Amino acid sequence: MPLHDASYKHWEGVHLGLWHRRFAIAENGLTSCLQNRSIKHLVVICWVTALLASAILFMAGQLLVADSLIVQWVGNLSLELQAFAGMLTKWLEDHPEISVRTTQNVLFYYYSIALMPMSIFSLGMAMPLLLTRDLASNSIIIYSSKAVNLFDYLVGKFCTACGLVFLSWLGPLCATWFFGNLLSPDWRFFWHSRAALAHVMVYGLASMLVLGMLSLGISATSSKEKSTSFYWFLWWILGAVLTPIATKTQPWLRHLSFSFNLDQLAMAVFRVGDDIKVAQDNIPILGDMLRQVSARTIANMSSPEIGNSVLALALMIGAAAWIVAKRVKPE
Amino acid sequence: MPIPFVIETESLSKVYGRQRALDGVNLRVAPGAIGLLGPNGAGKSTFMKCLLQLHPITSGSAKLLGREVGTEGREIRKRVGYTPEQDCHIPGMVGCEYVTYCAQLCGLPFQVARQRAHEMLDFVGMAQERYRKIDTYSTGMKQRLKLAQAIVHDPEIVFLDEPTNGLDPKGQAQILELVESLWRTYGITVVVSSHLLHDVDRICQQIIIIARGRVLVHDSLENLKSRKRGAAEVVVASRHEELRLACERRQWGCHLLPNGHLNIEHKASSLNPLISLLHDMKLSPLEIIPSPNALEETFVQALELSHAAA
CATH class of the missing domain: 3.40.50.300 (P-loop containing nucleotide triphosphate hydrolases)
Structure with missing residues (x-):
């Protein structure tokens, strides 16, 4: 028997609003995800890359400072490099609107593309923790008997998936942009790189919506934990393998891969092809190197199949919503 | 309110x-x-x-x-x-x-x-x-x-x-x-x-x-x-047989249950006759459970009616 008062006590406080309850579901889901060691490690890796990318931006920024350690170090290597660094510095000073914008847009495009697999992988690992376990344990009945309904529950779970995408993708990207520019010698970099941030946000949020919905859909397909993770990875890997084959045979098949569609979306948002053209025409030395990029590649990057990709993603989201509506019910 | x-x-x-x-x-x-x-x-x-x-x-x-x-x-x-x-x-x-x-x-x-x-x-x-x-x-x-x-x-x-x-x-x-x-x-x-x-x-x-x-x-x-009155379960420490015989003399159904309780069908709408009997016998009951099977009987009866109607 407890030594303290163990009798029932009434409570007369004020209930918090609906979004607090939805947030509680999302927070609980995210906490469960981060208790998984593999997911935790993946997230840490993503933030380590953010640190590295911030360091690269910092060093690029230091090229603008004539007496910075980096400029001195480059200068010490050889006179040619010293001249190159001086020219770059001059050019960066004269045309920051082109140099900063273009450089950061290209950098963040490739960084976004590089981080996406980490995010997809962590979602795959988290698949059982989204809906699968709740379907297996029937705990949806507990949620439904509280002051939330199925929609609130799904909003909470969707936010869990989005939270994971944020932690493993959008968060590191935004942090890189912020800290990279914060450490730059000129705070106008924030202004000149605003396009890169806008692109990251548009692409990241759109991808978050897509991946969040698709992961919920896959997570609801089965009540077996291993199955849903398997389906997710299978879809992703098959898509990646089939895309190059389908390009030469049936190009429409590529749209069955969500990662291909997201790549097309990235090209449409960042418009890296245009930036490469600008770089070819305006950036000294680096522009000469970029001239080796073929016109076809630039054309492909400038005109992604955005219409078909958006349609394909919309259909996938619709299918995921249908699966969730069919499968997620109390009992 | x-x-x-x-x-x-x-x-x-x-x-x-x-x-x-x-x-x-x-x-x-x-x-x-x-x-x-x-x-x-x-x-x-x-x-x-x-x-x-x-x-x-x-x-x-x-x-x-x-x-x-x-x-x-x-x-x-x-x-x-x-x-x-x-x-x-x-x-x-x-x-x-x-x-x-x-x-x-x-x-x-x-x-x-x-x-x-x-x-x-x-x-x-x-x-x-x-x-x-x-x-x-x-x-x-x-x-x-x-x-x-x-x-x-x-x-x-x-x-x-x-x-x-x-x-x-x-x-x-x-x-x-x-x-x-x-x-x-x-x-x-x-x-x-x-x-x-x-x-x-x-x-x-x-x-x-x-x-x-x-x-x-x-x-x-x-x-x-109250609808099922007329029976009671009586718990006594001793003298079970004596009580059973007293009930039989009054033509009340009485039988010993496996748990040691006595089920007595006194057929009255209140427990008074049963309490009088116990008083006369100078027998102090440990517990008297009125209408012990009322719920079960009502339940069975309701189900039977439901089956018959179906």
Whole structure:
């Protein structure tokens, strides 16, 4: 028997609003995800890359400072490099609107593309923790008997998936942009790189919506934990393998891969092809190197199949919503 | 101001495919300890789930705590607790985390939720095991935990679906004692769904008997017992045979039950003749249970009528 008062006590406080309850579901889901060691490690890796990318931006920024350690170090290597660094510095000073914008847009495009697999992988690992376990344990009945309904529950779970995408993708990207520019010698970099941030946000949020919905859909397909993770990875890997084959045979098949569609979306948002053209025409030395990029590649990057990709993603989201509506019910 | 009826239904029906789980249920239930009785598959759980909006109502209407079930689900469930029949905890969670989380789902701020979770776990008698993962709990612990999550947000009414399932007699008694105290001591209306008549007989004041989706009986336990007067169970420490012979002399049916109690059919509307007899014999009974089988007889009778009508 407890030594303290163990009798029932009434409570007369004020209930918090609906979004607090939805947030509680999302927070609980995210906490469960981060208790998984593999997911935790993946997230840490993503933030380590953010640190590295911030360091690269910092060093690029230091090229603008004539007496910075980096400029001195480059200068010490050889006179040619010293001249190159001086020219770059001059050019960066004269045309920051082109140099900063273009450089950061290209950098963040490739960084976004590089981080996406980490995010997809962590979602795959988290698949059982989204809906699968709740379907297996029937705990949806507990949620439904509280002051939330199925929609609130799904909003909470969707936010869990989005939270994971944020932690493993959008968060590191935004942090890189912020800290990279914060450490730059000129705070106008924030202004000149605003396009890169806008692109990251548009692409990241759109991808978050897509991946969040698709992961919920896959997570609801089965009540077996291993199955849903398997389906997710299978879809992703098959898509990646089939895309190059389908390009030469049936190009429409590529749209069955969500990662291909997201790549097309990235090209449409960042418009890296245009930036490469600008770089070819305006950036000294680096522009000469970029001239080796073929016109076809630039054309492909400038005109992604955005219409078909958006349609394909919309259909996938619709299918995921249908699966969730069919499968997620109390009992 | 207290509401006169906690549950009000009008022609409430629920249909699954071709099966009619609830068939025009009309009820007005006052606050109290309410027993929902019926054989397996009678529609007891469906009735509860419809009231909680876990399953949509096919036709008719229902009000819970004076609010319309179809339109005010969330508001209703803020004031309602529910313990489902089956295990449905969230895997991987620790007991106290789970109850805290359930409180948060009802809109309690985290700090309050955590404090109340510990209070409710104390109330249901869970000690250090609250810090263990639920997956490792015994059936008895899971039942206690289910009760704790149902009352953590201080509801006005609690629905308990087969709360003593899978428990040993001692565990059953402990859970029933807790449930009984919710109404008697703390004024929380409890609706206990069970097919175990003894459980309901012990803690409930109002009885609803459901079979084939229809309400067969809705009355107070006292009224049901008064209709079945004329028998009593007497517990005496000794002189069983002497009492049996005295009853036979008065042409009262009397037989010894396996538990050592004497079942006496005194055929009177009150216990006075039986008490007089005991007084004359200078025999002090340990306990007299009036109309001991009233609920069982009513239940069987209602089911027979229902079968005959079908």
